[in-house]
Amino acid sequence: GIETTVVLPARDGDTHGMARQAGLPTAALSFHKVPRPTRVDQVLGWGLTLPRDVWRFRTLFRAGGFDLVHVNGPVFIQPALGARLAGLPVVWHFNDTVVPRRVAPLLGRLCRALAQELMIVVKAVGRHYGVDGADVHPVFEPVDSDRFQPRPAAAARPGRALRVGLIANWTWIKGIEFFVRAMALVAERLDTELQVVMVGRQYDNHQAYTAQIEAEIDQLGLRAKLEY
Numbered sequence: 001g002i003e004t005t006v007v008l009p010a011r012d013g014d015t016h017g018m019a020r021q022a023g024l025p026t027a028a029l030s031f032h033k034v035p036r037p038t039r040v041d042q043v044l045g046w047g048l049t050l051p052r053d054v055w056r057f058r059t060l061f062r063a064g065g066f067d068l069v070h071v072n073g074p075v076f077i078q079p080a081l082g083a084r085l086a087g088l089p090v091v092w093h094f095n096d097t098v099v100p101r102r103v104a105p106l107l108g109r110l111c112r113a114l115a116q117e118l119m120i121v122v123k124a125v126g127r128h129y130g131v132d133g134a135d136v137h138p139v140f141e142p143v144d145s146d147r148f149q150p151r152p153a154a155a156a157r158p159g160r161a162l163r164v165g166l167i168a169n170w171t172w173i174k175g176i177e178f179f180v181r182a183m184a185l186v187a188e189r190l191d192t193e194l195q196v197v198m199v200g201r202q203y204d205n206h207q208a209y210t211a212q213i214e215a216e217i218d219q220l221g222l223r224a225k226l227e228y
Contacts, residue, residue: 005064007057007079009033014201027064029056034075036100050078057082071115074099074107074129080114090114093139095121097128098173105130161193162186170202176213184220198228 006019010028019026031053035042057079061069069083071092083090092115099107108129112118118126118136126132164183168174176198187194202210217223 005066007060027060029053029060031056031078034077053078054081054085058085061086061088074104074111077110080111084114089116091117091119093119093121094125094129094131096173097125099129101128104128161195162190163195163197165197165199167199169200170210170213171206172209174200176209177216180213180216180220180222183225184222187222187225194225196222196226198226200228 004024006015006024006026008015008019008026008028010030016026016028032046032049035046059082061083066083066086066088069079069088069090071080071083071090073096074092074094075098080090080092092111094111097104108131111129112131118131119139120126120131120136121139121141123132123138126136126138164186166176166179168176168179170176179198183194183196217226
């Protein structure tokens, strides 16, 4: 008895098609994401466009007959404000720590004031935003244990290459550089061969970040051990 509409930014990407393939209707809205606090010019621009973006969400929610709005990500303030202006309850899902630690508690208090329910993907995320009280619901990322099970310890026998995989899009929010550096440390200390498999999309609008990762792979001598 629940009908879900996925509201997405009006830009290129795979998510619209994936949602429709899963049988979920989508709606596209043009709005500005919260910029990094260090970019003062972008913060000012975001503030100027905030009322317009909030009104767009309010209009969408009212026209679509929504009963509840689930906000996925702590920085998406516009849909939460639009939902409240439309008189709708908000469930806010905290799933990352991209907001700097000095600013995160302030955002957490704002989210707590706007939302009827708060969800966190791990307890550390709740602590980061200062919203880890008894009224916050941890909902951990699901894993289908029938499809994915740890390999038995006996399989990691001496002489067999250790294969380590990463599944993540190549964006700064994923911290790909930390994985690459960690693999370099593992390769130094490992007695057997290391094979690294990286699965994830490289985006045209993140070319500088991709080039940084590629340079680190070469500098750390991981190129021959890498598949992607």
